[in-house]
Amino acid sequence: MRAAFGDVARSAGLWHIWVRLGLQDVRHKFRRSTVGPAWIFLNLGFLIAAIGVIYGRLLGQDMHDYIPYLTAGLVIWQYLTSSVSEGAHAFVNSEGYIKQISLPIYVYIFRCLVNVAVTGAISFAVFLVVAALYRVRVGAGTLWVLPGLAILMACTLCAIAILAHLHARFRDIAPMASVAMQMAFYVTPIIYRAESLHSLRWVVDLNPLYHLVEIVRRPLVAAEPAASVSYLAAGLLLAALAGSAAGIIAYYRRRIVFAL
Amino acid sequence: MAGIILQDVDLEFRVDALKHDTFRSALVRFLGRRTSRRIKTLQSISLRIERGERVGLIGHNGAGKTTLLKVMAGIYPPQRGLVATEGHICPLFEVVTGFEWDASGWENIRTRALLLGMSPGEIDRRIEGIGRFSNLGEFLDIPVRHYSQGMHLRLAFATSAAVEPEILLLDEVMAAGDVAFIDTARRRMNELMTRASIVVFATHSLDMLPHFCERTILLRHGRIVADGPTREVVQRYEEAEAEAPGAFAEDARAGRAGGAPSAPASSAK
Numbered sequence: 001m002r003a004a005f006g007d008v009a010r011s012a013g014l015w016h017i018w019v020r021l022g023l024q025d026v027r028h029k030f031r032r033s034t035v036g037p038a039w040i041f042l043n044l045g046f047l048i049a050a051i052g053v054i055y056g057r058l059l060g061q062d063m064h065d066y067i068p069y070l071t072a073g074l075v076i077w078q079y080l081t082s083s084v085s086e087g088a089h090a091f092v093n094s095e096g097y098i099k100q101i102s103l104p105i106y107v108y109i110f111r112c113l114v115n116v117a118v119t120g121a122i123s124f125a126v127f128l129v130v131a132a133l134y135r136v137r138v139g140a141g142t143l144w145v146l147p148g149l150a151i152l153m154a155c156t157l158c159a160i161a162i163l164a165h166l167h168a169r170f171r172d173i174a175p176m177a178s179v180a181m182q183m184a185f186y187v188t189p190i191i192y193r194a195e196s197l198h199s200l201r202w203v204v205d206l207n208p209l210y211h212l213v214e215i216v217r218r219p220l221v222a223a224e225p226a227a228s229v230s231y232l233a234a235g236l237l238l239a240a241l242a243g244s245a246a247g248i249i250a251y252y253r254r255r256i257v258f259a260l
Numbered sequence: 261m262a263g264i265i266l267q268d269v270d271l272e273f274r275v276d277a278l279k280h281d282t283f284r285s286a287l288v289r290f291l292g293r294r295t296s297r298r299i300k301t302l303q304s305i306s307l308r309i310e311r312g313e314r315v316g317l318i319g320h321n322g323a324g325k326t327t328l329l330k331v332m333a334g335i336y337p338p339q340r341g342l343v344a345t346e347g348h349i350c351p352l353f354e355v356v357t358g359f360e361w362d363a364s365g366w367e368n369i370r371t372r373a374l375l376l377g378m379s380p381g382e383i384d385r386r387i388e389g390i391g392r393f394s395n396l397g398e399f400l401d402i403p404v405r406h407y408s409q410g411m412h413l414r415l416a417f418a419t420s421a422a423v424e425p426e427i428l429l430l431d432e433v434m435a436a437g438d439v440a441f442i443d444t445a446r447r448r449m450n451e452l453m454t455r456a457s458i459v460v461f462a463t464h465s466l467d468m469l470p471h472f473c474e475r476t477i478l479l480r481h482g483r484i485v486a487d488g489p490t491r492e493v494v495q496r497y498e499e500a501e502a503e504a505p506g507a508f509a510e511d512a513r514a515g516r517a518g519g520a521p522s523a524p525a526s527s528a529k
Binding site: 016017020021024028031032096097098099100101102103254257258 | 273274330333334335336337349351353358359360362363367370371374375376380
């Protein structure tokens with residue numbers, strides 16, 4: 001376990017390597033496309049327009065509140081799904097390096113985090129535009145987004161580590177995880193609000209992803225901290241993910257190169 | 261002070277891991293209490309390479325040369341035994357993997373050099389030279405996915421060769437290069453070999469080996485069968501070949517080692 005931890009720490013110290021690799025991944029995602037990273041904006045823009053108009057009407061929402069709420073939720077959710085789908089492939093995609101250069105393999109986990117985080121940061125610009133258009137309230141409470149983001153990123157880092165190890169060994173993990181995320185989308189209030197569920201509210205309350213989204217979204221759209229139970233739930237989720245990640249790393253660390 | 265020490269190193273591949281285990285097969289194995297099939301690729305390897313040594317590795321395909329290099333490089337963690345190395349290691353093998361296919365030649369040089377342990381500042385200073393040495397000219401500006409295999413080799417070799425490591429691990433890299441490149445590469449390898457503290461060189465070119473290495477290790481089925489002055493070891497290898505052509509390879513296929521305890525192709529608990 002200590003050796004595993006040493007490997008992770010050594011990887012973190014090689015930041016100039018994984019930052020470069022991660023940024024390179026972001027750039028290459030759009031290398032041969034004409035509009036390039038603008039696809040991130042277009043994608044979100046169309047989604048927000050379509051969902052906003054249809055569901056906003058359907059759910060009888062006030063557009064001034066609803067559009068920023070929807071946008072923040074979608075940006076966070078896309079960040080989560082891309083960490084899951086890219087995270088599962090973190091080792092598989094770095095196979096060429098892992099098999100011929102003896103860097104600690106966690107370099108490639110951090111590489112993946114840089115990739116999804118930078119992509120997420122780019123799409124966050126969409127929220128800024130929407131927030132400006134709809135005059136979303138900004139205040140001291142908005143700063144609560146920082147601890148929220150820290151917890152969110154720590155959670156995704158652990159999730160990437162878990163999925164990368166498992167998927168290197170069992171190649172069914174990536175599709176399974178993406179199906180799971182698709183299902184989770186319906187039980188996580190992104191399009192609708194938790195309050196609209198009334199008697200079914202407990203489904204959402206038991207969903208840790210809801211709380212994870214909340215601790216980032218609430219400060220953004222309402223300039224106030226999320227409910228304290230959300231911080232508690234997100235903290236527990238982080239502890240569970242970190243624990244599983246540590247276990248999986250300790251068990252699989254030395255086998256990854258053979259599984260690729 | 262550079263050095264490589266291996267003690268009783270065993271390395272085996274689990275066959276089902278290589279086939280990408282599925283949940284089903286893992287479950288079947290778990291329920292059936294069947295252990296997975298294992299292939300022993302290295303068996304009780306012990307060796308010590310000191311500063312200043314240039315060591316050749318010979319043996320048939322599948323004898324474990326590349327695997328041994330990868331253990332020395334720290335890429336394969338062995339299941340048993342001890343591996344201790346001191347000094348900055350630069351491995352140079354399997355050169356056609358580890359590219360960013362959509363990135364240009366220049367970008368790939370940067371990434372590769374970084375991964376091999378060069379600092380960003382050092383890369384800035386040396387990238388021109390690496391590009392020139394690769395002799396790829398304008399091709400360096402286009403994505404490497406359009407390169408031929410020989411060009412990949414040039415790019416990888418030029419970058420790795422610029423690293424100037426203390427320990428250089430080489431795996432027969434020159435097979436895919438053209439005549440001009442082989443010449444340059446050989447010259448550069450000569451330079452590197454004189455500058456690096458330790459060189460371990462896996463090869464099939466028995467005639468050029470004595471020029472590079474004074475010591476040679478002969479591998480067979482993942483075991484060291486001879487370790488000594490290059491001429492003697494090469495001679496022994498050639499004699500064995502002359503007596504029973506392909507004997508080493510035959511053994512490998514049959515999964516048994518003459519004299520040495522056999523490596524069971526499968527083991528059941």
